[in-house]
Amino acid sequence: MDRKQDIADRLAAIGYIADGELAMALVLMDMLKRPLLVEGPAGVGKTEIAKALATLNGSPLIRLQCHEGLDRNDTLYEWNYQRQLLAIKAREGQDADAVEAQVFSESYLLERPLLKAIRQPVAPVLLIDEIDRADEEFEAFLLEVLSDFQVSIPELGTVTATTIPRVVLTSNDTRELSDALRRRCLYHALDFPDVDREARILLARQPGIDTTLALQIARLMQEIRRQELTKVPGIAETLDWAAALVGLGISRLEEDRKAVYETLACVLKTREDRARMSPEVTDRLIGKVA
Numbered sequence: 001m002d003r004k005q006d007i008a009d010r011l012a013a014i015g016y017i018a019d020g021e022l023a024m025a026l027v028l029m030d031m032l033k034r035p036l037l038v039e040g041p042a043g044v045g046k047t048e049i050a051k052a053l054a055t056l057n058g059s060p061l062i063r064l065q066c067h068e069g070l071d072r073n074d075t076l077y078e079w080n081y082q083r084q085l086l087a088i089k090a091r092e093g094q095d096a097d098a099v100e101a102q103v104f105s106e107s108y109l110l111e112r113p114l115l116k117a118i119r120q121p122v123a124p125v126l127l128i129d130e131i132d133r134a135d136e137e138f139e140a141f142l143l144e145v146l147s148d149f150q151v152s153i154p155e156l157g158t159v160t161a162t163t164i165p166r167v168v169l170t171s172n173d174t175r176e177l178s179d180a181l182r183r184r185c186l187y188h189a190l191d192f193p194d195v196d197r198e199a200r201i202l203l204a205r206q207p208g209i210d211t212t213l214a215l216q217i218a219r220l221m222q223e224i225r226r227q228e229l230t231k232v233p234g235i236a237e238t239l240d241w242a243a244a245l246v247g248l249g250i251s252r253l254e255e256d257r258k259a260v261y262e263t264l265a266c267v268l269k270t271r272e273d274r275a276r277m278s279p280e281v282t283d284r285l286i287g288k289v290a
Ligand SMILES: Nc1ncnc2c1ncn2[C@@H]1O[C@H](COP(=O)(O)OP(=O)(O)O)[C@@H](O)[C@H]1O
Pocket: 015, 016, 017, 018, 041, 042, 043, 044, 045, 046, 047, 048, 049, 170, 201, 204, 205, 234, 235, 236, 239
């Protein structure tokens, strides 16, 4: 059986359209039990890979959204300080050791995404989203977690994962990631889709769209992305735009050029980009694709 084609087909059935290279990366991820690092511009479907994998495997999705200043407390566990204080107050005068053991027990533990992923009884999909936004120290700590899926909590002991989570890391490439992290992971560079893949995404995700319109929109998106834009539109923008055109009852772009121009609000998100795609430019591009 062609495992690559099989996973691509099953993803398509739940609305995620992957090319052959990504499908192979996903096969390898399962085969070698390695995290997958997906790098690419905003809006190309990086985050969605993790969501689709979770749906596909019927496994829970645990998401860790990275940001500057993220540290181990935010991602592993914290003690519920307020509840601990209340409990200590309520037990005033009781044996101090017993109280301490009590307040550093499971029910006072606040589980954060990484610990949660390690303690899941069914292997989850762990999405570490936009790792490039976190600091390098955090990256080093993450590497430790990803190499043994084991965490030591001084008061409770060592917790080891019973089943290895499927890990997807995404990066928008805003900074260089460490060599060590790259070495640990499988790698996939995800870029804007080609016409064929974007048209298939439209057919999969936009009810009521016909093949010709989907192709026209996909072709026009290629042209738009070739313009010098300050913010290159992603797939979500394409989908919004298709929904708008279908909603307005448009079945061919050349049919209503004015509406196409006016609905570019779905796609172009800065003043400069709106100005750049004048009615004349839009008209010319429609002429190229329709
Ligand atoms: N390959 C794909 N198949 C189907 N839909 C997709 C695909 N890639 C992206 N999308 C759509 O585009 C949206 C944006 O993708 P997202 O994963 O959030 O982008 P990124 O994380 O790369 O910024 C998703 O919510 C989904 O609706």
